[in-house]
Amino acid sequence: MAAIILRVSDVAKKFTINRDKSLKERLTGLGRDKRHVREFWALRDVSFELEASRTLGLIGANGSGKSTLLKVIGGILSPDRGQVERRGRLAALLELGAGFHGDLTGRENVYLNASILGLSNRQTDAYFDAIVDFSGIERFIDTQVKFYSSGMYVRLAFAVAVHVDPDLLLVDEVLAVGDEPFQRKCMERIKQFQREGRTIVFVTHGLDQVRQLCDRVIMLEDGRVVVDGTPVDALRAFRDRYNVRAGQEPEHGDRRLEIVKTIVTDGAGRPKDRFAPGDALGIELEVLAREPTDDWVAGVAITNHLDLLVYGTNTALQSIELPPISGRRRLRYRFDSIPMVEGQYYVTVAVHPRVGPEYHRLDRVVSFKVVSDAADDGVLHLIPRFEVIE
Amino acid sequence: MLSDARPPGGEPPLDAIAARVAAIERLPMERVNQGAASPWRGFGLAAREVYDYRELLVNLIRKELKTKYKDSVLGFLWSLLRPMLLLAVYYVAIGKFLGMTFKLFPIFLFSGLVAWSLFTDVLGGCTGSIVGNAGLIKKVYFPRELLPLSVVGASLVNFAMQLVVLVVAVLIFGGSLSGQQIWLLPLAFLALLVFMTACGLGLAAANVRFRDIQHLIEIVLLLWFWLTPIVYGVGSVLQRMEASGLHWLAQLYLANPMASVVIGFQQAVYGSYNDGTTQQTFAGSIAPRLLVVIAASSVLLWLAQRYFARDQGNFAQEL
Numbered sequence: 001m002a003a004i005i006l007r008v009s010d011v012a013k014k015f016t017i018n019r020d021k022s023l024k025e026r027l028t029g030l031g032r033d034k035r036h037v038r039e040f041w042a043l044r045d046v047s048f049e050l051e052a053s054r055t056l057g058l059i060g061a062n063g064s065g066k067s068t069l070l071k072v073i074g075g076i077l078s079p080d081r082g083q084v085e086r087r088g089r090l091a092a093l094l095e096l097g098a099g100f101h102g103d104l105t106g107r108e109n110v111y112l113n114a115s116i117l118g119l120s121n122r123q124t125d126a127y128f129d130a131i132v133d134f135s136g137i138e139r140f141i142d143t144q145v146k147f148y149s150s151g152m153y154v155r156l157a158f159a160v161a162v163h164v165d166p167d168l169l170l171v172d173e174v175l176a177v178g179d180e181p182f183q184r185k186c187m188e189r190i191k192q193f194q195r196e197g198r199t200i201v202f203v204t205h206g207l208d209q210v211r212q213l214c215d216r217v218i219m220l221e222d223g224r225v226v227v228d229g230t231p232v233d234a235l236r237a238f239r240d241r242y243n244v245r246a247g248q249e250p251e252h253g254d255r256r257l258e259i260v261k262t263i264v265t266d267g268a269g270r271p272k273d274r275f276a277p278g279d280a281l282g283i284e285l286e287v288l289a290r291e292p293t294d295d296w297v298a299g300v301a302i303t304n305h306l307d308l309l310v311y312g313t314n315t316a317l318q319s320i321e322l323p324p325i326s327g328r329r330r331l332r333y334r335f336d337s338i339p340m341v342e343g344q345y346y347v348t349v350a351v352h353p354r355v356g357p358e359y360h361r362l363d364r365v366v367s368f369k370v371v372s373d374a375a376d377d378g379v380l381h382l383i384p385r386f387e388v389i390e
Numbered sequence: 391m392l393s394d395a396r397p398p399g400g401e402p403p404l405d406a407i408a409a410r411v412a413a414i415e416r417l418p419m420e421r422v423n424q425g426a427a428s429p430w431r432g433f434g435l436a437a438r439e440v441y442d443y444r445e446l447l448v449n450l451i452r453k454e455l456k457t458k459y460k461d462s463v464l465g466f467l468w469s470l471l472r473p474m475l476l477l478a479v480y481y482v483a484i485g486k487f488l489g490m491t492f493k494l495f496p497i498f499l500f501s502g503l504v505a506w507s508l509f510t511d512v513l514g515g516c517t518g519s520i521v522g523n524a525g526l527i528k529k530v531y532f533p534r535e536l537l538p539l540s541v542v543g544a545s546l547v548n549f550a551m552q553l554v555v556l557v558v559a560v561l562i563f564g565g566s567l568s569g570q571q572i573w574l575l576p577l578a579f580l581a582l583l584v585f586m587t588a589c590g591l592g593l594a595a596a597n598v599r600f601r602d603i604q605h606l607i608e609i610v611l612l613l614w615f616w617l618t619p620i621v622y623g624v625g626s627v628l629q630r631m632e633a634s635g636l637h638w639l640a641q642l643y644l645a646n647p648m649a650s651v652v653i654g655f656q657q658a659v660y661g662s663y664n665d666g667t668t669q670q671t672f673a674g675s676i677a678p679r680l681l682v683v684i685a686a687s688s689v690l691l692w693l694a695q696r697y698f699a700r701d702q703g704n705f706a707q708e709l
Contacts, residue, residue: 003415015707052411071706075422075531078703087417095529101453103460112453115446116530144460167414197407 002051005168005199006073010082013043013068013223042068043079044223050216052088052167055190055200057214057231059207059238065223066203067172070094073201074170088167088199091117095172097157102146106137106156109145113160127163135159162189169193171202187212207235207306211377232375253360257296257325257351261286264347264368267334273368277340277381281368283333285349292326296359300333301348303364310340310379316354339381342372433695439533447536447543454544469548470555473500473507480621492623494563494660500556501659502620502652505578508549509586509648510611515541516590517597517604524709534702535695538594542587560659571661574677578654581680584687585647592694595701598708618648619656647687650679 016039043065050056058066071077073084074092099116100109110131114124124131132138135156137148145153171190190213193200204210210217210231217234219227219241227237266272267280275281283300299314313333315322346367352358372381440447459465477500485495492498516538520527523537597603619627631640643649653676 003411004419005414007419052414053407073422076528076706078422084422085419086422087419088414090531092529092531095525098530099453099526101457103457104453108453108456112449115449116526116532121445121449167410195406197410 002053004049005052005086005088006050006201007085008046008048008069008073008082009085011043011046011069011072011079011084012041012081013065013072013077014039014080015042015068041223043072043220045082046220046223046225047082048218048225048228050199050201052199053194053197054216055194055214056202057210057217057234058201058203058220059205059210059217059234060220064220066220067094068223069220070170070172070201070203086168089118089165090168090170091164091166092170093117093161093164093172094170096154096161100145100153100157103144105144106141106148110141110156110160113157114163117161117164118166119164123165131156131159131163134162158186162186166198168199168201171200173203173205207238210235251360251362253350253352253358255360256289256291256293257359258288258290259285259349259351259360259362259365260288260328262347262349262362262365264366265332267336275338275368275370277342277370277372277374278337281335281338283347283349285331285351287325287329287331287351289325289327289329292324293353294324295353296322296325297352297354298322298331299350299352303346303348304379305344308379310345312348314350338370340370341376341378341381342370342374344369432699433692436533436535436695436699440535440539443533443536446532447540450536450540451543451547454540455547458544466551470551473503473552476507477503484621490622497556497560497563498623498656498660499621500559501655502618504549504552504556505582505652505655506615506618506620506648507552508545509582509651510615511545511548512542512586512590513593513607513611515545517593517607519590520594520598520705521601521604521709527709528706534705535591535698538590539587542583542590556659571657573658574654574661574680575658577677577680577684578651578658581647581654581683581687582651584684584691585651588687588691588694591691591698595694595698595705598701598705614646614648617643617646618652620652624649624653644679647683650676650683654680 046065046069058069060066068077070092071094072079073086074090074094075084076092076094097109097113099113101112104112110128111121111124114127114131115121119127132141135152135158137152137156140148140152145156148156187209190200190202194213200213202209202213214231217227217229217231218225219234219238221241226241227234261284263271263284264273265282265284267282269282269284272281285298285300287298297314297316299312299317301312302310304310344367346364348361348363349365350358350361352361370381374381376382455466459468462468464471477496480499480503481496484490485492485499519537519541520534526537527534593603593607627643628640631637631643657676
């Protein structure tokens with residue numbers, strides 16, 4: 001039985017919004033009903049135990065309570081009911097450069113920030129050179145931070161953050177900032193923390209990070225734990241729940257031409273919404289012209305759950321001259337094969353002139369699913385062949 | 391179940407991991423935010439936590455001091471200039487224009503002003519300390535008491551410098567610090583320290599809920615200043631009250647903790663000039679009153695900390 005490092009028992013947290021702030025408002029509002037006050041439960045009866053050396057990911061839609069839970073664990077908010085118990089040293093990276101003060105030099109800020117994150121001055125002395133090295137701003141370490149570029153600021157802040165020495169580390173989407181090399185550095189560091197046996201709880205929207213880093217995932221919805229399990233379970237549940245419902249988005253354009261119908265088919269005209277990687281797929285549009293025109297282009301785009309463009313094209317890009325349109329026309333894009341990994345995908349369709357604003361665009365108007373047995377990651381479903389060659 | 395959750399391809403448990411887990415297992419589980427939960431033990435726990443975070447406290451004090459006068463030519467001198475100017479103004483306006491007959495009136499004035507300016511620095515600074523550090527409060531955990539306490543610490547540094555100036559002035563003007571009442575100084579200082587810390591903690595927390603406090607406190611301090619015998623002698627005030635048969639008013643006047651503190655400072659520092667003929671200072675010994683102030687302020691400090699602890703869990707969402 002491994003050691004429990006964190007125990008969250010029946011934690012509930014209530015938020016009150018629109019609370020009157022000034023004494024006058026309080027006094028004058030005393031007799032009246034509490035109509036300004038609205039309460040909602042950000043967390044409801046959340047319970048779990050976490051074993052030391054594990055990495056737990058917290059996922060959920062915006063407002064589901066992930067960050068609140070992290071703050072309750074970190075002691076920044078106290079719960080209205082229930083309790084949190086933990087042991088060992090804690091460091092919470094909820095913000096890079098917490099406590100940085102523009103008027104202080106980089107050196108002074110390092111010491112201040114480090115002690116806010118729970119390092120002793122002695123430890124900071126010991127890590128100081130490493131911190132400066134990591135940040136790569138040796139030349140400016142004795143310059144006031146207000147003269148730093150934002151990049152330098154973040155690098156210094158991050159350099160301090162990665163030198164924390166916790167048993168339990170809380171991370172809140174800090175990893176989402178910065179350019180790609182920077183993010184990779186973050187990942188490397190998290191993995192090193194894992195190798196050192198530190199326990200990590202982190203909040204993220206990046207499902208890839210969940211897959212790469214976590215060995216356990218808790219998904220929250222409206223403040224409740226809805227899934228608590230392996231990353232695979234949680235990610236599947238996440239996708240099922242948070243499919244942006246297709247066809248719910250605002251439409252764009254002046255509607256000289258209007259897309260009146262969009263369906264996803266098997267490529268031969270039969271409607272279909274579940275595919276295997278490599279299946280054929282058709283997207284059929286019905287376009288209605290309010291005025292006859294010969295300047296028109298039809299386009300389609302496929303995006304995934306993260307709104308990443310998987311594929312997009314239009315008739316102009318493919319050098320197809322569309323015949324002049326008046327009245328209704330039906331069009332079809334057919335893909336012989338969709339080599340995409342498992343997931344939910346969305347189709348965006350548009351008609352527009354060759355130059356100028358679109359006639360009509362429907363974002364994520366229909367969706368389809370790709371289901372596969374292969375445990376692959378990313379966007380493309382490739383077929384790997386593996387061998388040990390020596 | 392959970393112990394099998396590590397995915398295939400994860401690292402095998404290395405020695406480093408096992409060692410850390412074993413170390414964790416030896417530690418007791420501690421409840422987060424227990425200060426807010428247990429009213430009786432809470433104060434002790436909070437005090438211990440502040441002690442554990444003493445390095446951060448020192449760093450925060452250092453930050454307060456450094457950022458206050460950063461990039462100013464005179465730097466720390468500014469914190470001396472304000473009380474000096476006040477001293478000059480009161481000396482001219484009250485000592486000369488109104489013809490105060492005190493011997494070495496500036497020394498008398500300064501000994502009270504030193505204590506008072508520490509008090510106003512702390513109250514003014516503490517009141518905004520939580521609201522002004524909203525960014526930190528929302529993102530990092532540390533005992534919230536550190537923020538008002540760092541204001542207290544930074545103000546104490548300024549106070550120490552003023553005290554040095556006062557001592558030098560006393561020596562220059564032929565006073566003596568070995569007077570028999572000099573022991574009142576630490577006593578009065580202790581009373582002031584406990585009282586202002588209690589007020590500072592309470593105000594810091596209250597200001598989060600009622601932002602009016604930071605404006606209110608300025609007015610209250612102005613009134614309070616004149617209710618405290620700093621620029622006038624307490625003796626004449628009491629005499630008049632007694633003469634009008636308002637014994638209760640005199641007692642009420644003396645119930646002001648700052649009156650006792652200021653009188654304590656005056657007796658300690660100015661006492662050696664007192665030739666016994668003037669009525670400026672308190673007739674009896676202020677020591678018993680200072681002890682009462684210390685005792686009452688300790689209770690107040692406890693109450694203020696409880697109030698602070700009860701509210702601090704909500705600071706992050708109120709800000």
